[in-house]
Amino acid sequence: MRPRVVIHNSVSVDGRLTGFPVDLGLHYEIAARIPADAILSGSGTMLAAAAEQGVDLSGEDPPPSPPADGDQRPLLVIVDGRGRLTRLDWLRAVPHWRDVVIMCCAATPHEHRARRVVTAGDRVDLAAGLAQLHAGYGVRTVKVDAGGTLNARLLDAGLVDEVSVIVSPRVAAGETVPLFTAAAGTRLRLAGSERLRDDHLWLRYTVSADTAAG
Structure with missing residues (x-):
């Protein structure tokens, strides 16, 4: 489902x-x-946002802090099968969502310091990824931006x-x-x-x- x-x-x-x-x-x-x-976006959209905001994506991404219990804000889920977006702290600082989750595949490099939804194969299986969001995170509605x-x-x-x-x-x-x-x-x-x-x-x-x- x-x-x-x-x-x-x-x-x-x-x-x-x-x-x-x-x-x-x-x-x-x-x-x-x-x-x-959950808010679903692509790595290309976020890379463009980083460039617009002057974010240095080569900087080190510190380990994320777990979200607070009972936080009702949506998750930000980024589809990034190629592992292009390795620094995420600037996104975690945005108050619109409680945490960042990467939707990737088995072939994705393991540079992400984030929770991950991993699908089989060498390209992100969107159907499988959405099903994992529902089963693992209780996501019932996804808004795509x-x-x-x-x-x-x-x-x-x-x-x-x-x-x-x-x-x-x-x-x-x-x-x-x-x-x-x-x-x-x-x-x-x-x-x-x-x-x-x-x-x-x-x-x-x-x-x-x-x-x-x-």
Whole structure:
């Protein structure tokens, strides 16, 4: 059994994740209305965040402290099959989650000083990883805050139950990243829409039952 999976992103009116100014306050205001036990992201997203924040990823990662009993904040789960993200203390310092868990595979180098969800093989098996989150950590709902590649892998694997997008009244410019890099043929059904401030629109879609897998 796997958790319920909700992809949540802010996009331009032409469905891009980059190339336009994102209203981060609005993005996280709406994200807070989607309760989740874990936030799922990719190593590429976190490496980009580290570069933007000037984090020195070559520094030593100190051993993590165990989360306090009864902490109800979600976990941050990072898919990192290649072991690229070896320093995590800067992420543990963020108050939005209680701890960081790495979702990796048997072939991943063992540099992570973090709790790990390990799947068999030489590539992360997302279905198996999600099932382990449910069984080992009691995760019932996962909110995905990631780039187009991880979004597409989840959707193509039939692991997504809902797609939530905040549509900005902007057309993206320059070389941009799509919401889904390669997902094809997935049938979505509109579950709700809400007009937000400054001409933003929140759209929620459920994935057709004949597409989602569990």
